[in-house]
Amino acid sequence: MMQDSRQSPPRDPLLKVxxxxxxxxxxxxxxxxxxxxxxEVARGETLGLVGESGCGKSTLGRAVLQLRQAVSGRxxxxxxxxxxxxxxxxxKMRQRVQLIFQDPxxxxxxxxxxxxxxxxxxxxxxxxxxxxRKQLVxxxxxxxxxxxxxxxGRLPHEFSGGQxxxxxxxxxxxxxxxxxxxxxxxxxxDVSIRAQILNLxxxxxxxxxxxLLFIAHDLAVVKAVSDRVAVMYLGRLCEVGxxxxxxxxxxxxxxxxxxxxxxVPDPDVRPAESMPVGEPxxxxxxxxxxxxxxxxxxxxxxxxxxxxxxxxxxxxxxAACHHPLIATTPVAPGSNSSAGLGSAARSLRA
Amino acid sequence: MxxxxxxxxxxxxxxxxxxxxxLRAVDHVDLTIGVGRTLGIVGESGCGKTMLSRAILQxxxxxxxxxxxxxxxxxxxAQLDPERLRKLRGRSLAVVFQDPMTSxxxxxxxxxxxxxTLQEHLxxxxxxxxxxxxxxxxAVGIPAPxxxxxxxxxxxxxxxxxxxxxxxxxxxxxxxxxxxxPTTALDVTIQxxxxxxxxxxxxxxxxxxxxxxxxxxxxxxxxDEVAVMYAGRVVERAPTAVLFKKMHMxxxxxxxxxxxxxxxxxxxxxxxxxxxxxxxxxxxxxxSFSPRCGYAAGLCFGAKPxxxxxxxxxxxxxxxxxxxxxxxxxx
Numbered sequence: 001m002m003q004d005s006r007q008s009p010p011r012d013p014l015l016k017v018x019x020x021x022x023x024x025x026x027x028x029x030x031x032x033x034x035x036x037x038x039x040e041v042a043r044g045e046t047l048g049l050v051g052e053s054g055c056g057k058s059t060l061g062r063a064v065l066q067l068r069q070a071v072s073g074r075x076x077x078x079x080x081x082x083x084x085x086x087x088x089x090x091x092k093m094r095q096r097v098q099l100i101f102q103d104p105x106x107x108x109x110x111x112x113x114x115x116x117x118x119x120x121x122x123x124x125x126x127x128x129x130x131x132x133r134k135q136l137v138x139x140x141x142x143x144x145x146x147x148x149x150x151x152x153g154r155l156p157h158e159f160s161g162g163q164x165x166x167x168x169x170x171x172x173x174x175x176x177x178x179x180x181x182x183x184x185x186x187x188x189x190d191v192s193i194r195a196q197i198l199n200l201x202x203x204x205x206x207x208x209x210x211x212l213l214f215i216a217h218d219l220a221v222v223k224a225v226s227d228r229v230a231v232m233y234l235g236r237l238c239e240v241g242x243x244x245x246x247x248x249x250x251x252x253x254x255x256x257x258x259x260x261x262x263x264v265p266d267p268d269v270r271p272a273e274s275m276p277v278g279e280p281x282x283x284x285x286x287x288x289x290x291x292x293x294x295x296x297x298x299x300x301x302x303x304x305x306x307x308x309x310x311x312x313x314x315x316x317x318x319a320a321c322h323h324p325l326i327a328t329t330p331v332a333p334g335s336n337s338s339a340g341l342g343s344a345a346r347s348l349r350a
Numbered sequence: 351m352x353x354x355x356x357x358x359x360x361x362x363x364x365x366x367x368x369x370x371x372x373l374r375a376v377d378h379v380d381l382t383i384g385v386g387r388t389l390g391i392v393g394e395s396g397c398g399k400t401m402l403s404r405a406i407l408q409x410x411x412x413x414x415x416x417x418x419x420x421x422x423x424x425x426x427x428a429q430l431d432p433e434r435l436r437k438l439r440g441r442s443l444a445v446v447f448q449d450p451m452t453s454x455x456x457x458x459x460x461x462x463x464x465x466x467t468l469q470e471h472l473x474x475x476x477x478x479x480x481x482x483x484x485x486x487x488x489a490v491g492i493p494a495p496x497x498x499x500x501x502x503x504x505x506x507x508x509x510x511x512x513x514x515x516x517x518x519x520x521x522x523x524x525x526x527x528x529x530x531x532p533t534t535a536l537d538v539t540i541q542x543x544x545x546x547x548x549x550x551x552x553x554x555x556x557x558x559x560x561x562x563x564x565x566x567x568x569x570x571x572x573x574d575e576v577a578v579m580y581a582g583r584v585v586e587r588a589p590t591a592v593l594f595k596k597m598h599m600x601x602x603x604x605x606x607x608x609x610x611x612x613x614x615x616x617x618x619x620x621x622x623x624x625x626x627x628x629x630x631x632x633x634x635x636x637x638s639f640s641p642r643c644g645y646a647a648g649l650c651f652g653a654k655p656x657x658x659x660x661x662x663x664x665x666x667x668x669x670x671x672x673x674x675x676x677x678x679x680x681x
Binding site for chain 2: 224270
């Protein structure tokens with residue numbers, strides 16, 4: 001699939017998801033939540049994962065952490081297959097991967113004090129000295145912009161949504177993880193608070209040398225933080241590419257549709273008038289062939305018969321489409337006809 | 351500016367008693383909207399935008415105290431007896447709420463809910479009401495409308511439910527539609543479809559609309575005028591194009607700057623607004639935005655700025671240190 005020789009050499013992937021399939025039963029029927037998804041997240045990179053509700057992006061995030069059992073496929077973290085791990089070794093591995101959820105208030109136990117909530121991962125990880133624990137808790141609270149003395153003795157309900165998300169981020173950071181999965185971390189927050197949390201995540205990433213998988217439905221938010229973006233639709237990856245390049249010239253019609261649908265805060269930008277009609281079909285009975293074909297203006301018979309595979313459409317940009325918006329005439333080896341895109345991609349990685 | 355005024359909100363204040371003291375949800379708001387016009391009300395959660403819409407609809411919680419006047423189509427809504435008010439709501443004053451699952455009755459079919467509204471207000475016989483219901487569903491883009499009439503809300507997706515809620519709101523040809531965060535619960539592609547639908551029906555029916563949202567992107571291309579609310583007050587109000595280009599209120603500027611821009615390079619630092627909105631049960635003495643405002647000084651902490659007229663009468667802002675109009679932008 002991704003064996004094209006023009007692909008730049010793999011950049012030390014910290015996380016590698018290979019042909020992951022996750023399905024679950026609802027009322028006796030099978031939901032095809034994640035169907036044969038492969039992706040990589042390089043060390044130090046932020047990969048944004050976007051898609052509409054029900055596209056399987058959260059399920060994918062949970063399957064990475066083995067919070068949801070995969071039907072098949074592998075999840076390699078730092079070279080080791082998490083799907084094959086059990087018990088203690090998995091628990092040890094999970095200390096290196098943390099998760100931040102959408103609803104910060106619901107993800108904090110309302111009856112426990114903030115100090116205890118943040119210290120709990122340390123307790124589980126076997127940090128036995130209470131003084132040491134308290135010191136680590138205070139450090140991480142200061143890092144996320146909260147005053148430890150004012151915070152540790154209080155309960156979650158005494159804080160606003162934005163502060164609770166800071167507390168959740170502190171809890172995720174306290175074990176000094178390498179990888180954080182952020183599942184819609186700012187969707188529940190107001191615009192003014194959202195910017196604070198996005199900036200905080202960027203600061204923390206730089207300070208602690210983190211690698212992020214950033215799951216969200218808001219493309220503008222995803223673009224703001226991601227080096228590369230992966231677009232999901234009904235359990236399948238549609239497109240993956242460097243974020244600037246993907247937004248400037250999307251290859252998959254679904255990516256283009258998503259970009260067009262973003263309301264732009266500029267009255268001179270007229271909203272796109274001709275939005276494709278219809279809604280995503282059910283993941284219980286996904287369409288044959290390309291899953292997007294029922295809403296796609298470019299769909300034809302081939303899209304019904306044959307599921308498109310991810311193919312290289314531009315440097316580092318892959319799309320799963322029989323009729324991509326980018327012409328995919330083969331580029332002569334060594335020539336640099338897409339130099340603009342290439343340099344954009346390079347500057348992103350710099 | 352010579353348009354006929356359909357709705358005028360005059361010095362409206364809403365107080366809610368809470369265990370922590372009085373909460374002033376809406377703090378002396380004045381607004382008008384003309385026949386067939388679209389007004390966007392923008393603000394963050396807790397700014398009072400929903401309470402203001404409830405005050406217009408006279409649907410405030412029982413404990414709430416309302417002062418000021420709401421004049422709609424020549425009538426003072428607060429003075430109407432409940433029966434007349436009930437006749438008015440749904441007929442010439444309609445509303446679409448954020449969550450279509452909770453605004454539709456889960457145990458009644460779509461058809462029953464539409465037909466009930468039509469028969470209540472338009473005195474149609476059941477055959478005519480049924481036919482009209484199917485037409486309405488078709489008009490809001492629901493495929494196979496006849497079959498849908500027999501279905502229940504849980505048979506439909508979120509986007510389809512919101513279309514049904516819009517069909518019910520439009521059913522009696524209202525003069526004013528209040529859409530309170532109509533797309534917040536929906537996915538971005540569905541959001542665009544629903545906003546297009548609202549705009550199309552609004553133009554076609556020459557209906558006025560109040561679009562309440564927290565998203566400046568939603569109002570940008572789809573409203574004639576925008577009112578920005580903060581801590582219960584309207585802090586800036588202007589024709590949409592003017593607001594986005596020549597805002598005077600620092601809060602408007604900060605709100606716009608805090609939105610991630612689709613054309614900005616990744617990892618661009620966002621100018622966040624520090625702090626958070628004030629506790630509405632603990633009123634601030636000066637300008638309620640002053641603790642978070644980069645321009646605040648002296649007077650801002652002592653007195654509340656009132657809405658002042660800017661370059662043109664239809665542009666008003668409440669600030670002691672307004673942002674000067676940017677050079678190079680012509681009036």
